[in-house]
Amino acid sequence: MIFKRTTGEDDSIVAMLASALRRDIAFGSLMPDQKLKIAQLRQRYGGSNHSMRETLRLLSAEGLVESTTQRGFRVTSATEEDLRDIIMVRCQIETAALELALQHGDVQWEGRVMAAHHGLRKAETAVAATPDDLTALQWDEACKAFTATLIEACGSPRLMDLQEKFFNQSRRFRLALLREGRLDFDRRKARQQALLDAVLERDVKTALAVLAMDIEAELRAEPPN
Amino acid sequence: MIFKRTTGEDDSIVAMLASALRRDIAFGSLMPDQKLKIAQLRQRYGGSNHSMRETLRLLSAEGLVESTTQRGFRVTSATEEDLRDIIMVRCQIETAALELALQHGDVQWEGRVMAAHHGLRKAETAVAATPDDLTALQWDEACKAFTATLIEACGSPRLMDLQEKFFNQSRRFRLALLREGRLDFDRRKARQQALLDAVLERDVKTALAVLAMDIEAELRAEPPN
DNA sequence: ATTTCACAAAATGTTGGACATTTTTTGCCC
DNA sequence: GGGCAAAAAATGTCCAACATTTTGTGAAAT
Numbered sequence: 001m002i003f004k005r006t007t008g009e010d011d012s013i014v015a016m017l018a019s020a021l022r023r024d025i026a027f028g029s030l031m032p033d034q035k036l037k038i039a040q041l042r043q044r045y046g047g048s049n050h051s052m053r054e055t056l057r058l059l060s061a062e063g064l065v066e067s068t069t070q071r072g073f074r075v076t077s078a079t080e081e082d083l084r085d086i087i088m089v090r091c092q093i094e095t096a097a098l099e100l101a102l103q104h105g106d107v108q109w110e111g112r113v114m115a116a117h118h119g120l121r122k123a124e125t126a127v128a129a130t131p132d133d134l135t136a137l138q139w140d141e142a143c144k145a146f147t148a149t150l151i152e153a154c155g156s157p158r159l160m161d162l163q164e165k166f167f168n169q170s171r172r173f174r175l176a177l178l179r180e181g182r183l184d185f186d187r188r189k190a191r192q193q194a195l196l197d198a199v200l201e202r203d204v205k206t207a208l209a210v211l212a213m214d215i216e217a218e219l220r221a222e223p224p225n
Numbered sequence: 226m227i228f229k230r231t232t233g234e235d236d237s238i239v240a241m242l243a244s245a246l247r248r249d250i251a252f253g254s255l256m257p258d259q260k261l262k263i264a265q266l267r268q269r270y271g272g273s274n275h276s277m278r279e280t281l282r283l284l285s286a287e288g289l290v291e292s293t294t295q296r297g298f299r300v301t302s303a304t305e306e307d308l309r310d311i312i313m314v315r316c317q318i319e320t321a322a323l324e325l326a327l328q329h330g331d332v333q334w335e336g337r338v339m340a341a342h343h344g345l346r347k348a349e350t351a352v353a354a355t356p357d358d359l360t361a362l363q364w365d366e367a368c369k370a371f372t373a374t375l376i377e378a379c380g381s382p383r384l385m386d387l388q389e390k391f392f393n394q395s396r397r398f399r400l401a402l403l404r405e406g407r408l409d410f411d412r413r414k415a416r417q418q419a420l421l422d423a424v425l426e427r428d429v430k431t432a433l434a435v436l437a438m439d440i441e442a443e444l445r446a447e448p449p450n
Numbered sequence: 451a452t453t454t455c456a457c458a459a460a461a462t463g464t465t466g467g468a469c470a471t472t473t474t475t476t477g478c479c480c
Numbered sequence: 481g482g483g484c485a486a487a488a489a490a491t492g493t494c495c496a497a498c499a500t501t502t503t504g505t506g507a508a509a510t
Contacts, residue, residue: 048466054278057282058283061282061287070471072491072492086383089381092321096317159314237493238492262460274495274496278462295461295502296461297461
């Protein structure tokens, strides 16, 4: 290594391995129920025996990986039931957090929400026009940023942490919907706009309802095209 | 080791280390913000460098331990604000789970709830009479079992997992209340009875309200004796 | 006496290799 | 083809070593 951390993010090896694995799980490159053999993973992602185990332990706590004693790790299975459970919990967490955010958020927060909404709009039209891995990744990030910004004024570090974890758990389902062209971008756009409007007007009831609707829309397989 | 797993629980080393650390964090033997040096912990609890790091990584994901890059691990700090946050999240999770459980629970579940309530009553009178480490531990376990049983019919593995994690996060606060004699056992008994009654009568509204009240009671420092 | 700085000591993060135990696969016999 | 024993692979654990980073210490300068 000659260059000294060009980007500021030179975090620990475990963190890098974890984000690589998270990405590959989300994109389906590591498939549900797939066995995660340490040696094999090390060949693919680098890192030592030790670091890889630590990473898997971390992802296990995040719910992306399951571990069984003496039988190693595997990608968490992804059944219809899992999706329902994840979506339900996300609904609970995010609506609770949004309600708090609507109480505590100030004008600058409103600004950040508008910015995040704008970013999401751009990313969504981009991925709708030319869907590839890059636009998909950016779209996913924009989705995440929008919700994270929405609730960042809630003042509860634990709710924000939960939001991130469960969003990560739902990523692969959402990206699958995108790949299969089962997202209704028009309706999404309408919901996002309604959500933004309600938030800016501090219409708690409407905002929570629209948010819940938007989350649960990832359950129902909207127009098969 | 001569005996071969008298109890069936001979899980991995990491699991044993984790439960030992959880216990000592809950009982304040490992204090908030205390630095957790690997070598020191190994001397105290056994296990290798590797296993100990893995354990700390696990507890970190559970919120009992905080990690900073290149600066190791320390026990999560326990401020008034942390307690408020934890209690708030517990309220959200457990009420949501109880509502689902009230929809799906069958008669056998009702039986288990009654049994858990009975166990809690016994443990609570025991710890009220002679408060020591043993009765405190059993009381804590009974509290956990009661809530876990209450929501076990909710059908959501993730809600149950969250309940456990956040309950563990609040353990040391609750045990501190007990040590300082700031628990009103009479009111607790009344609330628990009311909760049980409402659950058996499937009175959702009352049950949720009482549950929320019971959780939030751990915030307000009830009668200072 | 206090600040600053260089240097030594301690702690962390990472790696490789080793070994016992357990699971999974393979190949053989019936 | 089914069942079983041996072989192979994988997991879980440990130790020792090293680079890097943080922390503590003590001397020099103001």
